[in-house]
Amino acid sequence: MAKEDFKITPWKVTGEVNYKKLIRQFGTEKIPDSILSKLKKAHPLLRRGVYFSHREFDVWLKDAESRKKVSILTGRGPSEKMHLGHLVPFLAAKSLQDLYKCNIYIPISEDEKFFVNPALSYKDAKKFADDNILDLIALDFKPRKTFIMKDFSYPPLYNWAAQIAKLITYSEVKAIFGLKPENNIGWSFYPAVQAAHILLPQFLEGPHKTLVPVGIDQDPFIRLTRDIASHSSIKFQKPAAIHAKFIPGLKGSTKMSATDEEETNLIYLSDNEKTVEHKIKKYAFSGGKDTLEEHRKLGGNPEVDISYQYLRMLFEPDDKKLQKIHDDYKSGKLLTSELKEILIKKINSFLKDHQRKRKRAERQIKRFVYSD
């Protein structure tokens, strides 16, 4: 497949993604230096260009800085088990919550997964939601400022989705999301549910600016919701958004996705130390040279090295330490095996902590999750 031959829908990504082209195609804006300069204390994902594109992030920041009400919204379509790539929007949201002390809303879209995946039962869709919620709570969100709701256990949702559904024709969802007539009517209704999610903070707290950290593939939902937000029957503010690039899988593929990649391409939050070590050593794509001699002489390529990229995106917040790893790897001083060892330690330290907090989260559910 040629480099330009990529295709993106909210449910499937194929080919090598050209992000510059996406910004033009979707009509979003590159996150400028003027914004980046405000994010020096934010999570690496925000500082180092994983979040690369936005809609009205500047407006949201201005409101946040002038102490106007702002909120963050980021949802999750629950899956059997979560992997590192799934954490991206939540780590960004958490970081911005810490910086700006605002409420975070996390709708869990069991319904979406149920509609889109023919093999997924209603029971399992709900089970996955309950499972994934523990991983989210484990990320140290603020209890009184973080609200998790499950689509199948949140009574106002259908009413809000209905009000939005009236404003969207089937032609539109067909055009925007590439839906086909043989898809089920739950799926074609779902964009209204997703828009209700994005407007949920405003349904609950009245009109204000909400920021939605999403993968760039989800932007069609943002565009649709921005169109609807200001309709005379709704009268909300257009939601702002920041768009992330895809986090590569271990083997270096575009998107870390469990749908079309195998177990060996992903680090799951439930993986144990040995599994992590094995996966990184065996599968993490290396930018190093084939022989020790060559590597010492010519150096490695951190740009394509998955271990380095994971450190950059997720696991080495210290810019100086990261720069040293970068330079040492590039010069050949740091070997692939040594680089992998650094990452393995970082991931295992993170997962040990995460798994402990996930255990603790079982007792914290009521503080975070809506129940009637």
Added chain:
Amino acid sequence: MAKEDFKITPWKVTGEVNYKKLIRQFGTEKIPDSILSKLKKAHPLLRRGVYFSHREFDVWLKDAESRKKVSILTGRGPSEKMHLGHLVPFLAAKSLQDLYKCNIYIPISEDEKFFVNPALSYKDAKKFADDNILDLIALDFKPRKTFIMKDFSYPPLYNWAAQIAKLITYSEVKAIFGLKPENNIGWSFYPAVQAAHILLPQFLEGPHKTLVPVGIDQDPFIRLTRDIASHSSIKFQKPAAIHAKFIPGLKGSTKMSATDEEETNLIYLSDNEKTVEHKIKKYAFSGGKDTLEEHRKLGGNPEVDISYQYLRMLFEPDDKKLQKIHDDYKSGKLLTSELKEILIKKINSFLKDHQRKRKRAERQIKRFVYSD
């Protein structure tokens, strides 16, 4: 429009309906004498052929007679105010509840009206629901055996509809209901909600036979739900149904509908005595002759006379009295003005009682209507 040129969807009826043809077209069965013989104490609507077609009514009756669990389900798409024609399924349901002591479920589909009617606001859709519910409670349903739920205030509804939605493609709703791509995605989702209504007694009480009294135009929902009911992910019994002919408006048109007919064609449940008298005298289509002399000599035609038909369908339960009115009118002994006087008295007596009970219903809402 030629007699055969009628067109029926659940939201619009045009032309002169040929009921025999509909039975063939929809694949239902004529209600046979073997069933009619069991309904001698039932409401005139059931005894006198307004309910003319069925699906598995015989099976439902057999279960009811052998004291197996059975239920009745009939919903209402709420409108600004109810008229006599709206009462048909509820009078049939009430009569069968009295005969067989079973539970009745009445879902109120504010959402359907909201999706289908572009001018209807969310607020008004909900207001109409609350209004119409008072008219339903006023019909003397048994409190502990009658359950009314509003789509916008009944949390489990979305979950049930979602489970059903997964089994229905957009192609199917397009084919069955004649939906167009420019219709909104709430509307195309609604058939799943309607199927959830029809299966609601089984979602709540487990598998059993439910009888659904409906206008024949609603049969596509019944067929769809029967197909879904036995799916491996649902495992319910196929609902049974009885189908009513359309109750004519005062002027003798096919269906007593507020959508495409004017105020003067309908008797509203809120009409006062003078209004009823005026409407019947001025608008009720007469089968009588043009002059008194002619009428005395040739007699009237009760088959097309709206006043007689209203007495037959709704207001004169006594077969002997009805027969006498029929014969006297046909012979010319009974004048149109006298026939109308009989009907006016019957309607006004009914409405006086109804309006008193509706007032009382305001205090009974909690005994009938689900609230969380």
